[in-house]
Amino acid sequence: MTDWRTRLEPSRPFWGEYRSRIQKFNGNRFPDVKELNRLLALNLASHGGQGIQFVPACDLPGIEYEYHIYTTGQVSTRENNWHDLFNALVWSCFPQFKAAMNAVHFNARKSGNGKSRGKLRDALTLLDESGAIVVSCNSDSLDALASHDWSRVFPAGDFHSAVPPIGWQNDGTHVFVCGHALLEKFLNPYKAITAHALLVLVDDEMMVMPREALLLELDRILAGQLVNGQLLDSPGSLSPLPVMGIPGWWPHGVQDSEFYADKQVFRPPRKGRPKASIVVLSV
Numbered sequence: 001m002t003d004w005r006t007r008l009e010p011s012r013p014f015w016g017e018y019r020s021r022i023q024k025f026n027g028n029r030f031p032d033v034k035e036l037n038r039l040l041a042l043n044l045a046s047h048g049g050q051g052i053q054f055v056p057a058c059d060l061p062g063i064e065y066e067y068h069i070y071t072t073g074q075v076s077t078r079e080n081n082w083h084d085l086f087n088a089l090v091w092s093c094f095p096q097f098k099a100a101m102n103a104v105h106f107n108a109r110k111s112g113n114g115k116s117r118g119k120l121r122d123a124l125t126l127l128d129e130s131g132a133i134v135v136s137c138n139s140d141s142l143d144a145l146a147s148h149d150w151s152r153v154f155p156a157g158d159f160h161s162a163v164p165p166i167g168w169q170n171d172g173t174h175v176f177v178c179g180h181a182l183l184e185k186f187l188n189p190y191k192a193i194t195a196h197a198l199l200v201l202v203d204d205e206m207m208v209m210p211r212e213a214l215l216l217e218l219d220r221i222l223a224g225q226l227v228n229g230q231l232l233d234s235p236g237s238l239s240p241l242p243v244m245g246i247p248g249w250w251p252h253g254v255q256d257s258e259f260y261a262d263k264q265v266f267r268p269p270r271k272g273r274p275k276a277s278i279v280v281l282s283v
Contacts, residue, residue, distance in 0.1 A: 040091060206281065
């Protein structure tokens with residue numbers, strides 16, 4: 001039997017912290033819900049007070065997904081399904097943030113008029129499916145990304161996939177992928193893969209943390225800000241990020257000046273559209 005992990009090419013830098021979690025699965029067969037549940041943080045609960053656990057989708061027919069998670073803690077998970085596997089992996093990396101997203105979905109649904117999802121829920125869905133969190137202590141770097149100033153965002157050079165996987169630019173900008181549909185796209189990488197990025201400015205104290213410690217802090221702080229209504233208000237809160245432009249992330253060739261000159265991927269900003277805001281955090 002072929003190991004399902006060969007589809008992933010785990011050495012690729014875009015797997016980041018998911019690599020170590022993927023390596024925890026035993027055997028060649030696709031992970032089941034029992035294995036996925038072992039990845040979850042102890043005592044993780046929905047904001048409705050129910051312990052989070054992955055449950056086979058066949059046991060939960062006809063449920064309303066976000067409502068069911070909030071009220072029961074059960075996350076419907078399809079068998080042998082890449083999309084749901086990646087969703088489980090994100091729950092393991094961002095447990096508090098995922099629970100917070102579910103709570104905001106639930107509360108927005110409860111207070112809405114039922115006729116439309118609203119801008120906040122649209123933004124949550126983009127972040128949940130295609131999200132990335134870009135962290136830097138350099139406000140100019142984040143402003144360049146918000147401005148779609150790609151010549152400032154991505155350094156000129158002749159980059160290959162051997163470039164170290166964490167961050168880019170001289171300040172060591174970190175990228176944390178939190179969108180499970182985005183992770184699924186990495187199974188077959190193409191140049192135009194674009195994340196919806198939350199731009200986060202941190203102080204020097206946070207920036208020098210080991211990456212895993214920084215992840216824990218981001219999960220905690222951003223979850224709190226999200227439920228308090230301080231993080232998102234519309235899709236415009238998120239900034240497009242062509243992730244295959246990150247040095248070392250493109251697996252099919254060289255990232256040179258010709259690569260970055262492709263305006264179908266590295267697009268200029270739309271006229272009249274405001275820049276995404278930058279979230280400011282500190283320990």
